[in-house]
Amino acid sequence: MGEASVEHTHGHHMDPVVEYKSSKLGMWLFLGTEILLFGGLFAAYAIFRAKYPEMFFEQHVELNKKLGAVNTCILIFSSLTMAMGVSAIQRGKQKATAILILITILCGLAFGVVKYFEYSAKFHHHIYPDTSIFFSLYFMMTGLHMLHVFIGLAILAVIMVLTLKGKFTAKYNTPVEVGGLYWHLVDLIWIYLFPLLYLIG
Amino acid sequence: MANHTIAHDVYVPFLEKKGILSWILSTDHKRIGIMYLISISFFFLVAGVFALLLRYELLTPTSDFVQPHTYNVFFTLHGSIMVFFFIVPGLAASFGNFLIPLMIGAPDVAFPKLNLGSYWIYLLGTVIVLIALAKPADTGWTFYTPYSATTNTDVVMITLGVFVLGFSSILTGLNFIVTIHKMRAPGMTWHRLPLFIWASYATAVLQLLATPVVGITLLLLIMERTLGVGFFDPAKGGDPILFQNFFWFYSHPAVYIMIIPAMGVISEIIPVFARKPIFGYKAIAYSSLGIAFISFLVWAHHMFTSGISDTAATIFSFLTFLVAIPTAIKVFNWTATLYKGSIHLHSAMLYALAFVFLFTIGGLTGLFLGALASDIHLHDTYFVVAHMHYVMIGGTVMGFFGALHFWFPKWFGKMFNETVAKIAWLFIFIGFNVTFFPQFFLGVQGMPRRYATYPAEFESLMSLSTYGSWILGFGIFIMTINLIAGLINGEKAPQNPYGSLSLEWQVPSPPPLENFEEIPHVTDWTYGYGKKK
Ligand code: HEM
Numbered sequence: 173m174g175e176a177s178v179e180h181t182h183g184h185h186m187d188p189v190v191e192y193k194s195s196k197l198g199m200w201l202f203l204g205t206e207i208l209l210f211g212g213l214f215a216a217y218a219i220f221r222a223k224y225p226e227m228f229f230e231q232h233v234e235l236n237k238k239l240g241a242v243n244t245c246i247l248i249f250s251s252l253t254m255a256m257g258v259s260a261i262q263r264g265k266q267k268a269t270a271i272l273i274l275i276t277i278l279c280g281l282a283f284g285v286v287k288y289f290e291y292s293a294k295f296h297h298h299i300y301p302d303t304s305i306f307f308s309l310y311f312m313m314t315g316l317h318m319l320h321v322f323i324g325l326a327i328l329a330v331i332m333v334l335t336l337k338g339k340f341t342a343k344y345n346t347p348v349e350v351g352g353l354y355w356h357l358v359d360l361i362w363i364y365l366f367p368l369l370y371l372i373g
Numbered sequence: 374m375a376n377h378t379i380a381h382d383v384y385v386p387f388l389e390k391k392g393i394l395s396w397i398l399s400t401d402h403k404r405i406g407i408m409y410l411i412s413i414s415f416f417f418l419v420a421g422v423f424a425l426l427l428r429y430e431l432l433t434p435t436s437d438f439v440q441p442h443t444y445n446v447f448f449t450l451h452g453s454i455m456v457f458f459f460i461v462p463g464l465a466a467s468f469g470n471f472l473i474p475l476m477i478g479a480p481d482v483a484f485p486k487l488n489l490g491s492y493w494i495y496l497l498g499t500v501i502v503l504i505a506l507a508k509p510a511d512t513g514w515t516f517y518t519p520y521s522a523t524t525n526t527d528v529v530m531i532t533l534g535v536f537v538l539g540f541s542s543i544l545t546g547l548n549f550i551v552t553i554h555k556m557r558a559p560g561m562t563w564h565r566l567p568l569f570i571w572a573s574y575a576t577a578v579l580q581l582l583a584t585p586v587v588g589i590t591l592l593l594l595i596m597e598r599t600l601g602v603g604f605f606d607p608a609k610g611g612d613p614i615l616f617q618n619f620f621w622f623y624s625h626p627a628v629y630i631m632i633i634p635a636m637g638v639i640s641e642i643i644p645v646f647a648r649k650p651i652f653g654y655k656a657i658a659y660s661s662l663g664i665a666f667i668s669f670l671v672w673a674h675h676m677f678t679s680g681i682s683d684t685a686a687t688i689f690s691f692l693t694f695l696v697a698i699p700t701a702i703k704v705f706n707w708t709a710t711l712y713k714g715s716i717h718l719h720s721a722m723l724y725a726l727a728f729v730f731l732f733t734i735g736g737l738t739g740l741f742l743g744a745l746a747s748d749i750h751l752h753d754t755y756f757v758v759a760h761m762h763y764v765m766i767g768g769t770v771m772g773f774f775g776a777l778h779f780w781f782p783k784w785f786g787k788m789f790n791e792t793v794a795k796i797a798w799l800f801i802f803i804g805f806n807v808t809f810f811p812q813f814f815l816g817v818q819g820m821p822r823r824y825a826t827y828p829a830e831f832e833s834l835m836s837l838s839t840y841g842s843w844i845l846g847f848g849i850f851i852m853t854i855n856l857i858a859g860l861i862n863g864e865k866a867p868q869n870p871y872g873s874l875s876l877e878w879q880v881p882s883p884p885p886l887e888n889f890e891e892i893p894h895v896t897d898w899t900y901g902y903g904k905k906k
C-alpha cells in the first residue's frame with residue numbers, strides 16, 4: 173500500500189460519540205468567546221451611558237423603533253425555524269431540514285435588507301459613526317452583529333447544501349446542531365442590542 | 374476503516390513523508406507543532422536583532438546610531454514581535470501541539486483541521502504586520518491612545534495583524550481544552566495528568582477568556598482611525614484611559630499565557646533529572662488554575678499612575694500580591710523536588726534551574742511594582758524593563774530553551790552536542806544577567822524607558838548592559854547552530870534517553886504517524902521516579 177492510505181488512516185481514530193461531544197463542547201466554548209467579544213462593547217455602553225445619560229436619551233429617539241422591532245421578530249422567527257430544522261434532521265427528515273434551513277436563511281437576508289434601509293436613512297440624515305459616542309456605539313454594536321449574521325448565513329448555506337447532498341442523518345447531524353447553536357447566539361445578541369439601543373436609550 | 378490494518382505492523386515515523394505540501398497541508402499535530410516552532414523561532418531571532426540594535430544605540434548617551442523616531446520604531450517592532458509573534462503563541466502552540474496528544478494518549482487533537490486553520494491564521498496575521506512595515510508604527514507594543522489614534526504611522530495594519538493573531542490564539546486554546554476534556558486515554562484521570570497538561574489547560578482558559586477582549590479593543594482602535602469612532606478620543610467625549618483598562622484586562626492575563634506553559638515545562642524537566650517524584654503535584658496543578666483566575670483581577674496595577682482613584686489603586690495593589698501565592702507555591706515545590714535529589718545537570722536541566730533562579734528575581738521585583746508607593750517612583754523606568762525581561766527571558770525563554778533541549782530527541786529522533794549546549798547555556802545565563810541586572814539600578818536612579826538618549830551619568834551602566842546583550846546574542850547564536858547541526862547530522866536518538874515515565878517517551882523517536890499503535894491504558898501517575906524497579 174502507498175503512503176496515501178497511511179495518511180488516510182490518520183485522524184480516523186476518533187469514535188463518533190467522542191466527536192459529537194467534542195464538537196458540542198467546542199461550539200459552546202466558542203460562543204462564550206463571542207459573548208466576551210461583545211462584552212467589551214457592552215462594557216463601553218454601560219460606561220458611556222452612565223457618563224452621558226442625556227445624550228443617550230436625546231439621541232436614541234433617532235433610531236427607528238419600528239424597523240428594529242420588525243427585525244427582532246424576523247430573527248426570533250428564524251431561530252424557531254432553525255430549531256425545527258435541527259429536530260427534523262434528528263428524525264432523519266432531510267428534505268424538511270433543508271427547507272427549514274432555507275427559511276432561516278431567507279429571514280437572515282430579510283434582516284440584512286431592513287438593516288440596509290436603516291443605515292441608509294441614517295446616512296441620509298448625516299448620522300455617521302463619528303457623529304457622537306451614542307452613534308459610535310450604535311454603529312459598532314449593530315455592525316459587528318451584522319457581520320455575525322453574514323457569517324451565520326454562510327455557515328447555514330453550507331449546511332443546507334450538505335443536507336441536500338444527504339450528508340446528515342438521524343444518527344449523524346452534529347454540524348446541523350452546532351450550526352444551529354451559532355444562529356441562536358446571533359439571535360440572542362440581537363435580543364440584547366434591541367432594547368439597549370432602541371428602547372431605553 | 375478497511376485500510377486500518379496496514380500502518381500498525383510497520384513503524385512509520387511522522388517525519389517520513391517529504392515535500393513542502395506534506396507540511397503545509399498536514400493536519401498532524403506534530404507537524405503543526407514543528408511549523409509553529411520554526412515560525413516563532415524565526416520571529417524570536419528577528420525581534421532579537423531589533424533588541425541588539427536598540428542596545429547598540431544605547432551604548433553611548435547621544436543618539437548617534439539612529440534618530441529617535443527610528444529608535445521608537447525599533448522598540449515598537451522589538452516589543453510587538455516578541456510579544457505577539459513569539460511569546461504569546463510561542464510555547465503554547467508549538468510545544469502544546471506536539472505534546473498534548475502524546476502526553477494524554479490520544480491520536481491527535483480534537484479538531485485537526487481547525488488546528489491547521491489556526492496555524493494559517495497565525496501566518497496571515499504575521500503577513501499583515503509585515504505589510505505594515507512600509508510605515509512601521511512607533512507607538513510601542515501597548516498602542517496607547519490617544520497617541521496611537523493620531524500618529525501618522527501605520528497603526529491600523531499592525532493592530533489588525535495582532536487582531537488576527539488573536540483569533541488563532543483563541544482557536545488553539547479552544548482545541549486544547551476540548552482535547553484535554555474529551556481525548557484522554559482510558560485511565561488518564563485528571564489527577565494523573567502530566568503537569569504540562571495542567572499548565573496548557575490553564576493557558577488555554579486564559580486564551581479563551583482574555584483574547585476576545587483585546588480583540589474588540591484593537592477593533593475599536595482601528596475604527597477610531599478609520600471611521601472616526603470616538604470611544605478613546607477626549608475631544609469627542611471619549612476616554613483614553615478606557616483603552617488602557619481594556620488593554621490590560623487582556624495583557625495582564627496574557628503575561629500568564631506567556632509564563633504558565635513554561636512553568637509546565639519546568640515541572641516536567643525537574644523531576645526527571647532530579648530522579649524524584651514531583652513534590653506537591655496537586656498544589657502545582659491547581660496553582661496554575663489559581664494564577665489564571667487571579668490574573669483577571671489585577672490589570673489596573675499597570676495604571677497606578679494613570680489617574681485611577683486611590684481606593685481602586687489600593688484594591689488592585691492588594692490583589693496583585695495575591696498572585697504571588699500560587700506562584701510561590703510552585704517555586705517552593707520545585708525546590709522541594711530538587712532537595713536531596715540525585716541531580717543530573719543535563720542542558721535542559723540547566724535551563725530549568727536558570728528558570729527557577731531568574732524567575733524568582735523577576736517575581737520578587739514585581740512586588741516592588743505591585744506596591745503602590747514604589748511603583749509611583751519606578752513606573753516607566755528601566756526597572757520595569759529589567760523586571761519584565763527577568764520574567765520573560767529569565768522565565769519564559771529559559772523554559773522555551775529548556776523544552777527545546779529536553780524534547781529535541783523525541784521530536785526529531787536526533788541528538789545534539791551536549792557539551793556545546795552547556796557552553797551556550799553559560800553564555801546565555803551570564804549575558805542575560807549582565808544585560809538586565811544593571812537596569813534595576815538604572816531604574817531606581819530614575820532612567821526612564823523608551824528613550825534613545827540618556828544623561829551621561831548613566832553611561833557606564835548603560836554600556837555594560839549593551840556588552841551583556843552581545844554575550845547573550847552570542848550564546849543564542851551558538852545554541853541555534855548547535856541545534857541545527859544536531860538536526861542535520863546528529864546521532865540517532867534512543868526512544869527514552871532520560872528514562873522519563875511520561876507517555877510521549879514510551880513511543881519511538883520520532884513518534885509514529887498515529888502516535889500510538891494502540892491507545893494505551895494508564896494505570897499510574899507520571900511522576901513515580903526512583904520508586905519502581
Ligand atoms: C534577546 C534579548 C533582549 C534584549 C537585549 C532586549 C532589549 C530590550 C530593550 C533595550 C528594550 C527597551 C526599549 C526602550 O525602552 O527604549 C526592550 C523593550 C522590550 N522588550 Fe526586550 N529585549 C530582549 C528580549 C526580549 C524578549 C524575549 C521579550 C519577550 C516578550 C522582550 C519584550 C520586550 C518588550 C515588550 C519591550 C517593550 C518595553 C516597553 O514597552 O517599553 N524582549 N527590550
Ligand SMILES: [Cu+2]
Pocket residue numbers: 624625628671672674675
Ligand atoms: Cu500585570
